[in-house]
Amino acid sequence: MDIASYLDRKREEVDRFLDTAVPSAQTAPATLHESMRYSLFAGGKRIRPILAMASAEAVGQPSKAILPIASSLELIHTYSLIHDDLPAMDNDDYRRGKLTNHKVYGEAMAILAGDALLTLAFDLCSRADLLDHLDPIRQVQIIHELALGAGNLGMVGGQVLDIQAENKDIDLATLQTIHAHKTGMLIRAAVRMGAIVSSATPAQLKQLTAYAEDVGLAFQIADDVLNVTGTREELGKNANTDAQRGKKTYPSFCGVEGARTLADQCANRAISRLDTFDAKADSLRELARYITSRRN
Amino acid sequence: MDIASYLDRKREEVDRFLDTAVPSAQTAPATLHESMRYSLFAGGKRIRPILAMASAEAVGQPSKAILPIASSLELIHTYSLIHDDLPAMDNDDYRRGKLTNHKVYGEAMAILAGDALLTLAFDLCSRADLLDHLDPIRQVQIIHELALGAGNLGMVGGQVLDIQAENKDIDLATLQTIHAHKTGMLIRAAVRMGAIVSSATPAQLKQLTAYAEDVGLAFQIADDVLNVTGTREELGKNANTDAQRGKKTYPSFCGVEGARTLADQCANRAISRLDTFDAKADSLRELARYITSRRN
Numbered sequence: 001m002d003i004a005s006y007l008d009r010k011r012e013e014v015d016r017f018l019d020t021a022v023p024s025a026q027t028a029p030a031t032l033h034e035s036m037r038y039s040l041f042a043g044g045k046r047i048r049p050i051l052a053m054a055s056a057e058a059v060g061q062p063s064k065a066i067l068p069i070a071s072s073l074e075l076i077h078t079y080s081l082i083h084d085d086l087p088a089m090d091n092d093d094y095r096r097g098k099l100t101n102h103k104v105y106g107e108a109m110a111i112l113a114g115d116a117l118l119t120l121a122f123d124l125c126s127r128a129d130l131l132d133h134l135d136p137i138r139q140v141q142i143i144h145e146l147a148l149g150a151g152n153l154g155m156v157g158g159q160v161l162d163i164q165a166e167n168k169d170i171d172l173a174t175l176q177t178i179h180a181h182k183t184g185m186l187i188r189a190a191v192r193m194g195a196i197v198s199s200a201t202p203a204q205l206k207q208l209t210a211y212a213e214d215v216g217l218a219f220q221i222a223d224d225v226l227n228v229t230g231t232r233e234e235l236g237k238n239a240n241t242d243a244q245r246g247k248k249t250y251p252s253f254c255g256v257e258g259a260r261t262l263a264d265q266c267a268n269r270a271i272s273r274l275d276t277f278d279a280k281a282d283s284l285r286e287l288a289r290y291i292t293s294r295r296n
Numbered sequence: 297m298d299i300a301s302y303l304d305r306k307r308e309e310v311d312r313f314l315d316t317a318v319p320s321a322q323t324a325p326a327t328l329h330e331s332m333r334y335s336l337f338a339g340g341k342r343i344r345p346i347l348a349m350a351s352a353e354a355v356g357q358p359s360k361a362i363l364p365i366a367s368s369l370e371l372i373h374t375y376s377l378i379h380d381d382l383p384a385m386d387n388d389d390y391r392r393g394k395l396t397n398h399k400v401y402g403e404a405m406a407i408l409a410g411d412a413l414l415t416l417a418f419d420l421c422s423r424a425d426l427l428d429h430l431d432p433i434r435q436v437q438i439i440h441e442l443a444l445g446a447g448n449l450g451m452v453g454g455q456v457l458d459i460q461a462e463n464k465d466i467d468l469a470t471l472q473t474i475h476a477h478k479t480g481m482l483i484r485a486a487v488r489m490g491a492i493v494s495s496a497t498p499a500q501l502k503q504l505t506a507y508a509e510d511v512g513l514a515f516q517i518a519d520d521v522l523n524v525t526g527t528r529e530e531l532g533k534n535a536n537t538d539a540q541r542g543k544k545t546y547p548s549f550c551g552v553e554g555a556r557t558l559a560d561q562c563a564n565r566a567i568s569r570l571d572t573f574d575a576k577a578d579s580l581r582e583l584a585r586y587i588t589s590r591r592n
Binding site for chain 2: 023028032033083086089109112115118120122123125128143146148150151159161164
């Protein structure tokens with residue numbers, strides 16, 4: 001399979017759906033919707049939605065419900081970026097080559113746009129009109145996965161650990177715990193949500209969860225490597241910011257080459273988790289490889 | 297019925313439940329949970345959960361699911377207060393007589409505690425273990441009501457309108473639109489969520505929605521009056537802040553007495569919406585009266 005064209009196709013599907021799901025910048029309150037859309041359509045790769053869609057495909061023919069469910073993950077991801085960039089947090093001026101949300105719309109609007117995107121994710125997952133033929137028991141499970149992955153014991157918890165670790169001499173195990181929450185839990189939720197849409201068996205869900213945990217780790221290690229090796233142009237934001245902020249990263253523990261090797265090992269382990277899956281899981285396999293080889 | 301003891305009893309039920317629903321300040325990430333609990337247990341009146349519970353009672357014997365569903369509304373309300381108090385928003389130092397969240401835990405933690413409380417609300421509503429015997433179709437509807445009430449076309453949208461109206465010469469209709477979103481939509485969601493837990497008929501849901509809209513308006517007018525007439529001790533925060541911020545309020549349009557009369561009219565209209573309900577709706581009736589007569 002050609003992973004590049006698969007990614008393009010799926011990203012366009014997600015983008016088209018998100019364009020209909022978020023009110024236009026003409027809908028009141030106009031500035032709120034403009035601000036939400038500004039960050040949502042700033043060139044995200046839609047990795048989390050695509051992981052959800054590929055996971056649903058690995059199990060079987062996904063229902064139409066997969067698109068809103070998968071897209072809700074991008075709303076969560078986008079809100080987390082907006083809030084992370086705030087002056088009180090990472091204080092970043094650029095993201096994906098564009099000014100950050102609060103630099104354009106001000107801090108108050110950026111906080112509220114994040115809150116609204118987070119809430120809209122649960123709106124999408126609980127809409128009856130978009131999700132016909134999805135068993136409501138599974139729909140509730142999916143919503144719960146999203147809340148768990150995004151919340152105090154998931155992504156937000158990881159963000160707290162990350163902030164608290166700045167300028168501290170943490171060990172590799174602590175770094176792993178931070179990443180397992182900050183990045184890993186939402187990726188895990190993405191893969192599980194997709195699997196649940198396609199009525200995965202408990203055994204399938206278990207294997208896909210293991211895949212997701214390995215891919216999440218590979219993703220974060222690759223991100224750390226990019227932060228060191230990428231240029232400002234490739235990253236769309238300032239490079240080498242982790243070191244400047246005194247953040248420990250995988251390269252700071254095992255060097256850039258060591259970290260690359262580790263990311264590849266994680267990707268290979270992720271792929272091995274799919275041994276009992278047939279060719280329908282090829283997108284997931286290719287995604288694991290793509291995630292460790294990406295340049296931005 | 298004795299509304300004061302009803303309110304006490306229900307508030308204690310909600311508080312006991314919330315205490316089990318939010319991880320202890322010993323659970324990692326400890327500071328996050330401490331910060332969430334700090335604002336959640338700062339003496340809130342639990343009006344929104346109690347409206348949901350009273351609405352469920354008006355329709356019939358509520359199932360055990362009502363407590364987590366109702367409590368989720370307080371998580372949303374608390375998150376909105378934490379974010380509203382931030383320096384970039386209202387920049388308040390005190391809330392309910394205590395330092396605001398960011399004054400104690402810093403801005404970054406306050407933003408994240410708000411995010412986590414918002415997410416936890418959807419976690420609670422989607423938990424299978426707490427919500428047995430609740431029809432999953434109704435459960436999804438309830439989650440959707442919560443998202444609609446809290447999101448870009450509900451509470452967050454109202455907050456945006458409110459910020460944009462500061463120091464502007466708005467008319468009464470605009471003020472009403474702001475309040476209908478900022479306060480009204482979550483109160484509407486509370487009453488509807490309770491009704492759906494108890495399997496309200498479409499006719500009952502319609503009447504209860506009309507009740508909720510009137511009560512929401514009465515609540516906000518009463519709040520505006522209190523901001524003018526209340527003392528710092530009664531309010532637990534600085535008094536008369538609306539005028540200082542150049543915010544238009546009901547008293548600024550029709551005076552304190554005029555606003556009081558308007559609030560009473562809204563409460564009476566709310567009560568009249570319940571004409572076809574029997575004595576099981578007495579708590580809702582008393583709540584409408586309480587809301588316009590409260591002193592804090």
